[in-house]
Amino acid sequence: MAETAQQNPQAAGSSWTSFLKSIASFNGDLSSLTAPPFILSGISLTEYSSYWSEHPSVLVAPSREPDAQKRAMLVLKWFLSTLKQQYATRSEKYGNEKKPLNPFLGELFLGKWEDEAGTTELISEQVSHHPPATAYSITNKNSGVHLEGYNAQKATFGKTINIKQIGHALLTIPTPAGDRETYLISLPSLHVENLFLGAPFIELNSTSFITSSSGFTAKIDYAGKGWLSGKKNSFTATIYPTGREKEVLYNASGQWTKQFEIHTGSAKHSSDANLVDSYDATAAATTPLFVAPIEQQHPLESRRAWQKVAEAILKGDMDTVGREKGKIENAQRELRAKEKSEGRMWQRRYFTVQAEPDRVLGLLGKHAGVPDHGDGDKTGGVWRFDQAKADRLRGEQPLSEEQQKVLARDHLGQ
Numbered sequence: 001m002a003e004t005a006q007q008n009p010q011a012a013g014s015s016w017t018s019f020l021k022s023i024a025s026f027n028g029d030l031s032s033l034t035a036p037p038f039i040l041s042g043i044s045l046t047e048y049s050s051y052w053s054e055h056p057s058v059l060v061a062p063s064r065e066p067d068a069q070k071r072a073m074l075v076l077k078w079f080l081s082t083l084k085q086q087y088a089t090r091s092e093k094y095g096n097e098k099k100p101l102n103p104f105l106g107e108l109f110l111g112k113w114e115d116e117a118g119t120t121e122l123i124s125e126q127v128s129h130h131p132p133a134t135a136y137s138i139t140n141k142n143s144g145v146h147l148e149g150y151n152a153q154k155a156t157f158g159k160t161i162n163i164k165q166i167g168h169a170l171l172t173i174p175t176p177a178g179d180r181e182t183y184l185i186s187l188p189s190l191h192v193e194n195l196f197l198g199a200p201f202i203e204l205n206s207t208s209f210i211t212s213s214s215g216f217t218a219k220i221d222y223a224g225k226g227w228l229s230g231k232k233n234s235f236t237a238t239i240y241p242t243g244r245e246k247e248v249l250y251n252a253s254g255q256w257t258k259q260f261e262i263h264t265g266s267a268k269h270s271s272d273a274n275l276v277d278s279y280d281a282t283a284a285a286t287t288p289l290f291v292a293p294i295e296q297q298h299p300l301e302s303r304r305a306w307q308k309v310a311e312a313i314l315k316g317d318m319d320t321v322g323r324e325k326g327k328i329e330n331a332q333r334e335l336r337a338k339e340k341s342e343g344r345m346w347q348r349r350y351f352t353v354q355a356e357p358d359r360v361l362g363l364l365g366k367h368a369g370v371p372d373h374g375d376g377d378k379t380g381g382v383w384r385f386d387q388a389k390a391d392r393l394r395g396e397q398p399l400s401e402e403q404q405k406v407l408a409r410d411h412l413g414q
Contacts, residue, residue: 040321042310044101044302046109049124049136051085052147052169054286056117060143066176072216072239073250073262075171075183077277079210080220080237083256084281087190087202088233101306101325104332105129105346106411109302111291118142122289123390125350128152128380129332133167135351137385144174150351150383151187161192166378168370170360182213184364188222203233204256209368213360216249217242217367233257236267242367250276258282298399299407327413335410350390353381 053059058081062074103126113120117140124136127150135150149169156162165187173181189206204222211217220237223230232255239250251267254260262277263270291297297304305328312320339345353376361372361382374382399407408414 040313041100042306042313044103044107044109044306045132046103046107046124046126046134046302048086048100049109049134049138050111050122050289052082052136053113053120053122053138054085054289055081055284056113056115056120056140056287059120059138059147060117060140060145063143063145063173064176068175068181068212068214069216069239069249071173071175071181072183072210072212072214072218073276075173075210075212076218076220076237076239076250076252077262077279079185079218080235080252080256080260081279081281081284083204083233085286087204088257101302101309102132103129103134103302104305104328104411105336106300106349107302107305108298108300108349109291110298111289113287113289115287123350123385125348127348127351127383129336131378131380133379133383135383135385137350137390144172146172146385148385149185150379152379154378163190163192165189166375168361168368168374182360182364183210184212184360184368184370185210186368186370188220193224204235207369211242211364211367213364215242216240217245219245231255235260238266256281299404300411305412328411331409331411331413348386348389349393350386351383352386352389354384358382358384 055078058078061078062071065071065074105126105128107126109122109124111122113122119142120138120140122136122138124134127133127135131152133150133152136148138147139145147169149167151165151167154164154166156164167187169185169187171183171185173183175181186208188204188208190202190204193201193203203224205224206222208220208222209217210220216239218237218239220235223234223236224232234255235253237252238245238248240247241249248266250262250264251270252260252262253267253270259278259280259282261270261275264274264276291303292301294304294307299305303310308324309321309328312318312324335346354374357372358374361370361374364370365372365374376382
């Protein structure tokens with residue numbers, strides 16, 4: 001078995017120094033970085049879509065609220081509740097931020113949550129490889145609440161790794177009155193702290209927005225712990241009628257990895273008397289995601305496709321990691337070349353590129369800092385969940401053993 005970095009700190013330090021040198025002039029796709037083995041993760045980026053809904057009951061809560069203004073507040077609360085899962089749980093688990101596996105085109109990650117909110121279904125698919133982009137759909141069956149979106153990352157290096165997230169999310173909520181509201185959600189920028197100390201973690205920065213078809217906008221400002229002051233993972237947020245930022249209806253503040261509070265009115269008037277809600281991210285238990293056993297998964301599902309790589313990373317066997325990753329990468333290159341020579345392209349299973357200008361982006365984009373073209377040039381298009389495709393797939397017969405072997409051979413080199 002290969003010696004791990006934990007077993008050989010001197011080797012780890014040397015690898016880390018080499019890694020820092022390699023990114024000193026880096027500017028591009030974060031997933032293309034070659035990281036030292038001891039910060040590799042056995043989890044693919046397609047799994048990260050699940051972090052949007054590890055608290056399904058918080059996700060669906062706005063659908064039960066009859067007041068539109070309060071619904072906007074509950075949507076903000078839900079969004080803030082997802083941040084710890086999305087950006088901090090991995091560094092807490094491993095002691096530092098791990099570099100995920102770079103998904104291949106067509107890679108899938110499927111699962112569901114079961115709790116008091118009912119069944120919530122997750123579909124995640126790598127819809128583009130050059131440029132890389134992951135699309136996702138999360139649907140709560142009982143309430144009809146639906147979240148979909150897509151994202152990519154652009155990284156630059158200064159004194160640390162700075163990452164701009166490209167893409168957006170759309171949250172659709174059926175209201176008690178029978179209407180349907182849409183919320184357009186932009187994504188925060190982030191950077192990696194503690195890089196030179198060898199224990200990196202993510203810190204959010206800049207501003208993101210949530211704006212609704214019902215006429216409310218939330219603005220979230222992120223700040224981290226500075227050299228002289230501030231607390232790690234801090235934020236402040238306000239909700240206001242769209243276009244009237246000074247008319248603050250609610251304000252929220254705290255730490256997205258710990259606790260935060262939501263008050264009515266502006267922050268300067270916040271007190272116990274106008275506290276309307278609070279959230280403790282350290283105490284909130286997540287709902288486990290159910291994923292089918294590996295032997296029952298589609299050959300292109302993440303955990304089945306990357307099984308040998310993930311097992312080798314866990315063992316610290318980097319020779320096997322390189323060999324098995326190489327099989328997948330070479331098979332993908334050969335498949336793309338074959339498609340090109342035959343004048344065809346890989347068909348996405350669950351998502352479709354918008355052929356026409358997106359109506360939601362046209363109506364709400366300017367209020368959320370999302371361009372009406374959705375940065376589709378950086379993600380292979382503006383991706384939307386295709387319910388018709390999903391329905392057809394549900395009606396298909398399971399793949400035969402021979403069909404599974406063909407897929408594994410063509411896509412994974414297995």
